[in-house]
Amino acid sequence: MLADREFEGALAELEARLAERPEFYRGTMATAVVAFEPTSAQLDALRALLKTHGIGLAGIELGVSGGGEELARRRAQRPSADLKLSESARSLVADFAGARADIAHRRRSGLTSVRRSAVPQAPAPAHAESAPSAALHVAAQPPGTLFHVGTLRGGQALHHVGNIVVVGDVNPGTELVATGDVLVFGRLLGVAHAGAQGDDQARVYALHLQATQLRIATSIAVDEETRRASAEPEVAFVRDGRIVIAPFSKVGEVRAE
Helix, strand or coil, rough: CCCCHHHHCCCCCCHHHHHHHHCCCCCCCCEEEECCCCHHHHHHHHHHHHHHHHCCCEEEEEEECCHHHHHHHHHHHHHCCCCCCCCCHHHHCCCCCHHHHHHHHHCCCCCCCCCCCCCCCCCCCCCCCCCCCCCCCCCCCCCCEEECCECCCCCEEEEECEEEECCCCCCCCCEEEECCCCEEEEEEEEEECCCCCCCCCCCCCEEECCCCCCEEECCCEEECCCCCCCCCCCCEEEEECEEEEEEHHHHHHHHCC
């Protein structure tokens, strides 16, 4: 169908459409419908394009009699939609004819119809076609670390899925609850619960560990068991079902006993 447009533009659009499905029309015959009498050169170009895709040219048919006036009359009889576009919307109207011409040009040049970035693809295994597709699932996010800078006073609490790090003092009446480790760069005088979801490998670290209550997983140490002074950072951990507090520099030796 070459009517209602310039021959060169219509031919480029036809070439692009045929290039999208190069084998679909092979072995068929086509009748060109035009609104003008084509020249010999135009017929040769059309016939050559169709032949490239295995299509024979059966004939030429004038689709509009009476020239441009008849074409204009028929267009005027078509129902028109009341369409109003803003200036920004007009700038987004797609240029389909231009896109098809670009696709046809790229096909003639031996390029892919759509530009693609050069991303190396891993070779598919020989049994890829018969192998079932892997089930999709949501990957679980690893627990993160909550950082708090500043002193925590009585009545304040920090609860977190993951580790808790406090840069400052944790005063009596404060509660720290973490599913991972608890680290205090200061005095730990409140309540600290590490491994709150049952991880007995979790630890509690502090520069001055004098907690009123320590919990690691299901183990608990309170008051006189935890209220002590040390000249160096300490760590609390579980050994043989009990919470042990040791200087940080001696942790390896204590756990090996």
